[in-house]
Amino acid sequence: MVSTITVIGTGYLGATHAACMAELGFEVLGLDIVPEKVAALSAGRVPMYEPGLDELLAKHVAGLEGSTGRLRFTTSWEEAAAFGDVHFVCVNTPQQRDGTAADMSHVDAAVDALAPHLTRPTLVVGKSTVPVGSADRLAERLAALAPAGDQAELAWNPEFLREGFAVGDTLHPDRLVVGVRSERAESMLREVYATPIGQGVPLVVTDFPTAELVKTAANSFLATKISFINAMAEICESAGADVVQLSKALSHDERIGGKFLNSGLGFGGGCLPKDIRAFMARADELGTGRTLSFLREVDSINMRRRSRTVELAREQCGGSFLGRRVAVFGAAFKPNSDDIRDSPALNVAAQILLQGAQVTVYDPKAMDNARKAFPGLSYASSALEAAQGAHVILHLTEWQEFREIDPEVLGSMVDEKCVIDGRNTLDRARWEAADWSYRALGRPSAATAERVAVVS
């Protein structure tokens, strides 16, 4: 029976997975090689902004008043190996510094450190996003290094959670995918997911490479959908059409659907950009590089959104940024997150700074991370403060807080009432009624009438 679980790596994925496993009733030990992270988590502090995670830690971390005590953290591989019936590997696979392929060094290091301590039959479950073929390789490595030999088995169980919704996505997944080589591995994972997590959720049991590919294919599809609508935005801009109305009209077709069809500044973050690049690199290695050449276009359409936003801002500043003040609303790569990895908003802010403007950024949660990574930008403690004396406002991360701003009030603080809506989520009519010049990629400069009626 599976009753104890270890989770290796306590970033977004691992910390959330550990807390959710404790919530389901398992005894959980989280391992991280960074002692500060272990100390923070052991004190119930979440090292990043992830809604709902702090409540789960408070509920389960051992030693906290009133907790179930089911969740602990350690830096010891020996302790982790001895503790878990099942070990989930949740370390990250960033883009390599000198290339596009995935950096597997953290996953490899985790298996190398854990395996020599695995003396009893156990299951090691990979959750990280890896190039197809990695699980086959890691299974051999595990069996070779573990004293338990091939009784230390591997399974692959990709994770599809989104930052900002990590707890909800973990506890209520759309589907569960498990890549296994034996009935024993399958039945152990079925046991883990026989908890409320798996109730009514499709469970796809497959081989290693298919399980690995489901994750990469899903992220590639999502990235392609976003770049598709952003390509349509480029066409709209040349043809005088409105991409927001186009997107809405497309979404009424159930085969297309409206999700991931929001045009704007494009995708960023720690997953989509690096995952499509790593997928292309892996396809090259497999000799099928041409098959994924469309992803190169997906990537370049996405990167063009950033330069086009800079261009539009420069036009609004009269052709040059010199001596101009630009207010940037948003720094996180998306709302409800403090993650600034490959943030389109900060990339645009940094480009504008380099071109001579004074750029002031405000974000509800990502200020500390942004300050550390981009010390040359100025930072304000509110959107209104950032907007003081601005010649143009750039709305680049669609936090709810920005939708609630009263354009009348903001209008009295700026030098020029000009806003660029990089996410197409501000209420255009309201801003225009307050005398703002509203601009957005893929939309005509004056609002076109939008009439949606149901014919009865």
Ligand code: UDX
């Ligand atoms: C993504 C996948 O959604 C998730 O399943 C996977 O496990 C990890 O990668 P995440 O990176 O947290 O999750 O963010 P997501 O919500 O998918 O957004 C990715 C980016 O796409 C963001 O920058 C977002 O602003 C952008 N986006 C999303 C758009 O530009 N348009 C859309 O319509 C949707």
